[in-house]
Amino acid sequence: MSAPLTLHRPGLAAGRDAQALQRAAAPDFFGWLEHTRAAAGCTRPVRLTGTLTAVEPGTGRVVGERHTDELPDRTLYKACGNRRAAQCPDCAWVYAGDAFQVVRCGLTGGKTVPATVAAHPVVLATFTAPSFGAVHHRHIPRHTCGDRRRCDCRPAPCHARRTAGTCPHGQPAACFTRHDANDPQLGRPLCLACYDHDHQVVWNAFSGELWRRTKQAIERHLTALCRRRGIAPVQVVTDSGKVRRVPPVRVSHGKVAEMQRRGAVHFHVLLRLDGVDPHDRHALVPPPAGITADDLDDAVHAAARQITVTTPAHPDRPRGWPVAWGEQVDVRRIGAGDGDVTDGKVAAYLAKYATKSTEATGHCSTRLNPDTIDAYADPEGDHLARLIDSCWRLGRPTHRHSNPTATLTGERQGDLDSKPNPYAGLRRWAHMLGYGGHFLTKARRYSVTFGLLRDTRAVYRRTEDADTPDTAGTVTAGTVTVGTLAFVGSGWLTNGDTLLANTSAAQYRERQRIGREELAHEAWLSGVAA
Structure with missing residues (x-):
């Protein structure tokens, strides 16, 4: 029996490169790149199928209509929009930019503020949260560095004690280590049983x-x-x-x-x-x-x-x-x-x-369920395993009848469920500890909303090339595109598509970064000249 393909890294790379070359050699390659540009850097884009209709505002007259079967890959790609950088760096980069504007507009104004x-x-x-038990930490009592981002100051001992005794469970109650910034022990309890x-x-x-x-x-x-x-x-x-x-x-x-x-x-x-x-x-x-x-x-x-x-x-x-x-x-x-x-x-x-x-x-x-909880929760495991176990145990159903000999005869199930567990949400968010x-x-009055920023960005993208048809084949200038779409899957079709789309997105972001730097440099020169 042959080994699974996922264990053969060189084979995966060769297959990915072959898929990328096959896609690049296709006659509609540049059309495919333009079609996927909106979701190019996304790790797992959403694939949609259905009909796209261009409608004239005010009159409601249908200007054009096209089905996604006529588009490259017979689908429409949409970025997943995940805010977590560990899940999708590109979508998180966009979210971080919106978050920056939301926070800063509340401080300096702008964008309707x-x-x-x-x-x-x-x-x-x-x-901050209170202490739930002693943990390994890194503390610098006095900074002498010029830049905190490149701090090389010597930290103090973790938990220095004159009399290094033990806790009731026999674990040392002191730690004289000067932890590095990347030490995996940081944040872990000195004694798991005491925590x-x-x-x-x-x-x-x-x-x-x-x-x-x-x-x-x-x-x-x-x-x-x-x-x-x-x-x-x-x-x-x-x-x-x-x-x-x-x-x-x-x-x-x-x-x-x-x-x-x-x-x-x-x-x-x-x-x-x-x-x-x-x-x-x-x-x-x-x-x-x-x-x-x-x-x-x-x-x-x-x-x-x-x-x-x-x-x-x-x-x-x-x-x-x-x-x-x-x-x-x-x-x-x-x-x-x-x-x-x-x-x-x-x-x-x-x-x-x-x-x-x-x-x-x-x-x-991702979110845990009864089938996956055993892989993460352990009452005798490490710190994280015990936290997840606490979430699952405290969030268990506790609203059943207190009499163990009682039966459901003559009782409605709703009567027993009248007092749900107020901690039930701990199971839903066990993966978030x-x-x-x-x-x-x-607050509502603090600043602009994410929705306003997304709508502004969408309008800009639709109008920046108003004279050219969009990927649906309809002219966006002066029309509203109405989509009747259904979810068919997520992720790119092949590893080669992932490579090409992410490379194109990286090049596009780099061009944007260079453009911003050039504009900032020109503005600085103008200020010096003035």
Whole structure:
């Protein structure tokens, strides 16, 4: 019996090259490249089939119609749009660009956001999770390097103890290693048995609720401060025509979640102070003069100390788990003269984390189910295996009848399911170590939406070559393309197609990068000449 093809790397490369040469030698090769350009760099593009109809706006008259059977490969390719760089680097690159614009527009304005927001007080707050047990870490008490990105400072010992004893399970309670930045031990517990894995996955699951209550506490703190300083509330008219008195200051936020190496999330949050316009409650206006960034700083620290969420009862923990922030709450002011905390650097920093997930922990899998859970969960395994096992165990169905001798005779199944497990979501998000929230969220008023950026990009692509037919064979200028499409699969048809499409996309991105650099250089020369 021959070995599987996947184990023969040279054979795979030879087959891929042969497929690429066959595609490149085809008469419609350049038409195929143009057809796949929109999804060229995608790892697993979505393949669609159906009818594309060009309709004249206003009249509804059909201008042209074409079936995907007439297109190359008899299908339409669409990029998957995955935000995770580990899954699809090209789509994540596009998502990171959109995330950068979403974050930065909330700081400097632009793209329907007024430029006056640049004068609003803004802080960058970092909320961390509490300790669930001692883990290996790398700490540099004092930086002497000139560039943090190339830091070569010597770290302190991990867990130095004068008396290096042992924990109740016989494991050393000290670690004198000066860990490197890429040490796989970072984030791993000193003792797996001492570490509270259940509490950590529950904290991940309820961290979104903790943030919601924290923001409410920040706004309450600022409202009380306005009252003490004599800043009157503002009367606004609601959509129903009623007059309401609202606080004169409100907080708009943009939040990014980051997964730490130990498997707990922490949040980087941009908090911007806005005022209230009595004539237009949707307008973005500066806050009252009596409220400053110092007050916002104090409100963040006060809320982080006060807010605690007690989770619902669980058979394994009848009193629930306390969910609160860790002791490390860092607040930095944007645009306060610190070169490390500028608008552009903060936007790039948050956009980078928006494309990440659990890669920092070493775990990266799709959603788990009863057939795949045994490959990842183990109550006696390593740190990640125990976290996943905690998610699966705590999320088990717990709403069955408490009497083991009871039968279903004369009872409806719905009566037994009347009290579902509030921790059931832990099973759904076991591959995320319990965290089921979005990695980038924002307040409605903070900035533009991803939808607006995608629509703007789509309109630009349809109009940049208005005089040439598109891949559907219909003229896009002045028409709307309506697709009646169905999903037929995902991924490229051959490895050779993957090679050609990704190479073409890489060349296209490189041309774009060089063009941007040339434009920036010309602008710099113009400034020097002026």
